[in-house]
Amino acid sequence: xxxxxxxxxxxxxxxxxxxxxxxxxxxxxxxxxxxxxxxxxxxxxxxxxxxxxxxxxxxxxxxxxxxxxxxxxxxxxxxxxxxxxxxxxxxxxxxxxxxxxxxxxxxxxxxxxxxxxx
Numbered sequence: 001x002x003x004x005x006x007x008x009x010x011x012x013x014x015x016x017x018x019x020x021x022x023x024x025x026x027x028x029x030x031x032x033x034x035x036x037x038x039x040x041x042x043x044x045x046x047x048x049x050x051x052x053x054x055x056x057x058x059x060x061x062x063x064x065x066x067x068x069x070x071x072x073x074x075x076x077x078x079x080x081x082x083x084x085x086x087x088x089x090x091x092x093x094x095x096x097x098x099x100x101x102x103x104x105x106x107x108x109x110x111x112x113x114x115x116x117x118x
Contacts, residue, residue, distance in 0.1 A: 027045050063083075068080065
């Protein structure tokens, strides 16, 4: 089974930290659930890797489930450790950097936005 392409089985218990593995010099993403109203993914980022700076039209909630992450929102650095979370507001510049490897849950909420501003 290709873990990159399939959602997790419903009505089954999962240990999030175990459903995705680190790969050297890589960013690995596993979709937990994908809907038109939003997505939930688990991401493993190896030391030295960075999710490119971008601006999303949607709020994004990220929670660190292993390690520590640097999250920069509109130029303000936030250091998150295991168990901590942050909401990246819609329409803000942000990047996520791995000074050490870490895993996170990323939840993007697409509903509740005025379609005119998209």
